[in-house]
Amino acid sequence: MTLFDRPVAEFATKNVVTVSEKEKVLNAMKTMISLDIRRLPIVRGDKVVGIITMLDILDAIYSWLSDKNASGTLYSDIYMKSVAEVGTRSVVTVRPNTPVGEVISLFLRHNFGSMPIVDEEGRLVGIFTEWDVLKLASQLDFPHRVRDVMTRIVYVLTPYSTVMDVLEGITVYKFRRYPIVDESGKVVAMLHAKDVLRYFAEDETVEKIRQGAVEEVVNNYAINIAKSPIFLAKPSDPVIDVVRKMLEYDVGGVPVVNEEGTAVIGMVTEKTLLLLFEESQ
Template structure:
């Protein structure tokens, strides 16, 4: 049987961590951070009614801090809201026997990052994500080089960039990973969106937000919260080697540097690697 015709449930995560629709956002983000996951399906009883993701939370925080007319507090207006108020209600789902190639094609066409799998009654059976696509890609013999799948649009930070700079990059420019470079252009740290979520989930940060010290939080230096591992690739490197290393390091994005290693010239991410499947997954 061709891999792409196999049921998606074979490749999905089955023991899915979920959250009930009335759960507070603060508890959801702590769960995501503690378990190192990016999304939580939202249930009403055992039925899927939505999903809340890391990006939903960060977008909501950015929207609040950018709203000059916002009343109340960041803690009460975001952290203490229910996940159903912050998350996405309209969720595209798959059935367990949907061919995995069909799901990957939907990811490509609609820029999805995940798809819950439900039975006929709407009960959650699993979830298929970009990470699962990466695992499939690691088992295939792609002849491509990094230059074939990298994006040449890169958003880099400096050691003086702030948390607010990262929030803007995530919300406005939709970048989830940031090389932090010194004055020579050398990569000195890597910050992923999950590092930012970890920062906003930390008890120390939450205490400052409760006290109203939101500006202090936003003006924190991004380099101090950048905890993601660093590895760099070059445009001529084999894609299959990069994919396997991404899985080994548990990172969803890698900076591409020039031959001298002195400048970032692109990024390889889970989404750009989807290009490997264009045409073949249909």
């Protein structure tokens, strides 16, 4: 039996943190940040009825900010909504014995980032995510170089980019990670979507939003909330070295710079690394 034929349950997270369908979005945000997770299955009893992700929440915040006809407040309309109203209701699930290769293929085909695992009665027994795929990749001997897997479409920020600019990039352009570069093109900070969620979940930010000071919140410079470690790769670096450092640094994306380190020319992400498995199966 090859690795790809083994049951997905062998590699999945067993003790899954969930949220009830009536829980408030604000509480889900704080749970994600405190536990450093990106998604929470929504349950009714012990059955999965949806999922809410970090991106669902940031998309909802951006949509509210962009809606010129919004009559309420960001606090009441998003933070105080139930997770069932903001999350995804229609969730694809798999059984514990589904081959891990089949699940990875579903990730690639449908652009999934996670897969809840349920038993015959529909009860949640685990979850398999892109991060679990990264752990699998670290155990394999891929001969590829970074240039073979990097995407050459990169969204970079400057020290003058705002939080609103980042929200637009996340929602409209679907980028989750942002190198912040100075005038010479050197990377001076790294901003990940989880940094943005952390910012919107901080007590100080929540209080400003509750009081209606939304403009102050979104006009803050993005570099002020960039908390992720800076880890750069070169096109000639072995992919497996980058995968292991991603796990060590706890980052889901790495900027690729030219040999001189003066320009960002690509990104390696969990999504691009999935393609390695497509070739291997």
